[in-house]
Amino acid sequence: MSITARRKTVQGIQLCADPAREACFHIAQHDSEMAVFEDNMSEAARRERLHRHMNNEMGALEIAAQCLADFPDAPWDLRMQLARQASDESRHVAALYRRLRQLGGRKGEFPIGNFEWAVTNMCDTLAARLAIQNRTFEAGQMDLLGALRKIWRSLGDETTAEVLEHILADEINHVRFANRWIRTMVQEDRRLLLKVASAIRFLAETNATLLAGAGATTTDAAKKHADLGINVEDRRHADFSDDEINEILKQAGMSAFVSAEGPA
Amino acid sequence: MGLILREKAEYLGTFRWLEVFLMETLAQWVPTTPEMEVKVLMGRHIWDAAQHADALGKRTFELRAPLHYTLPPLAPYLDLMKELAAVEDTPGRIQAIYDVLLPAFVARYQEYLNGSDSLLDEPSYRVIHEILNAYARMRQENEALREELKETLVFDAGRVDEWRRKEAAIGEIVPRGSGATLAVGAHA
Numbered sequence: 001m002s003i004t005a006r007r008k009t010v011q012g013i014q015l016c017a018d019p020a021r022e023a024c025f026h027i028a029q030h031d032s033e034m035a036v037f038e039d040n041m042s043e044a045a046r047r048e049r050l051h052r053h054m055n056n057e058m059g060a061l062e063i064a065a066q067c068l069a070d071f072p073d074a075p076w077d078l079r080m081q082l083a084r085q086a087s088d089e090s091r092h093v094a095a096l097y098r099r100l101r102q103l104g105g106r107k108g109e110f111p112i113g114n115f116e117w118a119v120t121n122m123c124d125t126l127a128a129r130l131a132i133q134n135r136t137f138e139a140g141q142m143d144l145l146g147a148l149r150k151i152w153r154s155l156g157d158e159t160t161a162e163v164l165e166h167i168l169a170d171e172i173n174h175v176r177f178a179n180r181w182i183r184t185m186v187q188e189d190r191r192l193l194l195k196v197a198s199a200i201r202f203l204a205e206t207n208a209t210l211l212a213g214a215g216a217t218t219t220d221a222a223k224k225h226a227d228l229g230i231n232v233e234d235r236r237h238a239d240f241s242d243d244e245i246n247e248i249l250k251q252a253g254m255s256a257f258v259s260a261e262g263p264a
Numbered sequence: 265m266g267l268i269l270r271e272k273a274e275y276l277g278t279f280r281w282l283e284v285f286l287m288e289t290l291a292q293w294v295p296t297t298p299e300m301e302v303k304v305l306m307g308r309h310i311w312d313a314a315q316h317a318d319a320l321g322k323r324t325f326e327l328r329a330p331l332h333y334t335l336p337p338l339a340p341y342l343d344l345m346k347e348l349a350a351v352e353d354t355p356g357r358i359q360a361i362y363d364v365l366l367p368a369f370v371a372r373y374q375e376y377l378n379g380s381d382s383l384l385d386e387p388s389y390r391v392i393h394e395i396l397n398a399y400a401r402m403r404q405e406n407e408a409l410r411e412e413l414k415e416t417l418v419f420d421a422g423r424v425d426e427w428r429r430k431e432a433a434i435g436e437i438v439p440r441g442s443g444a445t446l447a448v449g450a451h452a
Contacts, residue, residue, distance in 0.1 A: 003295050003296055019295035019296070020295065020296050020297055020298040021298055022298045022299055022300065023298075058300060058303060061294060061304075061307045062294055062295040062303070065290070065291040065292075065294035065295060065306075065307065065310060066291070066292075066294075066295055068287065068288060068291035068310065069288055069291045069292040072288065076321070076332055079314065080314055080315075080318060083287060083310050083311045083313075083314030083315075084311050084314070086294070086307045086308075086310045086311060087307060087308050087310060087311030089307060090303070090304040090305075090306075090307030090308045091304075091308070093300065093303070093304050093307075094304050097300070107300060117295075
């Protein structure tokens with residue numbers, strides 16, 4: 001049985017079962033199991049950020065690799081992009097692990113979650129997986145990294161900030177190729193639009209249910225995202241149109257930044 | 265006499281199949297292999313295999329075959345590839361790729377170079393030399409990983425001997441004369 005055919009149930013929602021992890025890792029199924037810190041940039045909190053990010057990059061590697069395994073008939077140029085992405089994400093894992101160890105951390109020091117893997121691999125088309133993983137999760141990560149690199153710098157940790165700069169540069173490429181290929185695939189087969197829309201709806205509903213279970217709402221999550229800011233410049237590099245960026249700004253409650261001429 | 269033009273395209277098309285197989289096998293193994301460092305190694309080598317397949321696929325077009333012409337190997341080799349792709353434990357997977365397949369592919373590429381012509385077929389030589397250089401790096405990276413994980417991974421040398429013996433027992437792997445889409449009667 002393919003790994004993406006295995007299921008787990010979290011708060012009543014059927015999701016793709018977790019990818020393989022070493023025994024040293026505790027896999028959290030709910031946000032409440034993740035480590036929380038009063039000072040979110042204390043030494044332990046910094047290690048937890050790197051540890052969490054390292055696992056997210058491992059998930060991104062696994063998702064890109066699984067796309068190569070599950071869609072052998074995809075256009076060769078797109079498979080090349082996915083293969084490159086797998087390599088990039090591997091380097092990200094290695095770089096974050098190196099930095100984690102430099103700061104005294106270790107593999108399995110904190111709980112991890114595999115939400116992105118669990119949701120993305122529920123999609124049965126490549127266009128939908130690219131829409132969820134690259135165009136949504138990785139694009140969201142661009143916003144996060146845009147803010148985090150400045151935070152690490154403000155703490156005097158230039159080394160970590162530079163790791164994040166390099167990761168951000170790679171992620172822009174992953175989001176861009178996904179945006180371009182989704183457009184191409186949808187132009188060739190309009191039915192894929194329904195698949196993509198249904199995948200986005202599934203993500204939104206899953207997100208809302210899991211947030212509710214943790215006593216939060218999608219509005220809280222959008223506010224958190226807005227507090228970090230939308231990385232407009234890099235979203236442009238990643239081939240988001242002005243209309244799409246305006247929509248993202250509105251969803252994040254940042255309508256003031258939306259102008260007729262395009263996002264500020 | 266060395267290989268004729270059509271046969272060269274068939275060899276390169278078969279090599280391309282092997283590289284795509286390598287890419288897909290590594291890709292399939294990344295989510296199902298627990299060790300993080302092993303996932304990282306495999307993830308990086310997915311891209312190597314993809315680049316090899318890409319270069320070979322462009323070269324087949326130059327040899328008057330379709331772009332990215334790909335030929336599955338003959339049945340005995342195909343069966344061996346399927347057997348190796350079904351390995352489930354991490355040490356076995358590492359051995360299958362780095363102790364069995366890469367050295368075997370090196371020998372197959374070398375056999376092609378011996379049967380071709382370094383002047384008339386220089387572009388293929390360049391592609392293959394790049395691949396052989398990459399294989400050497402990939403095997404070095406694998407050795408570094410084994411050193412790093414020597415406390416946790418236990419390797420069974422007997423299994424490698426058995427796989428190598430099976431591989432070496434298979435002579436021809438290229439389905440010659442199968443190129444219905446190739447230019448008929450093209451000779452080097």
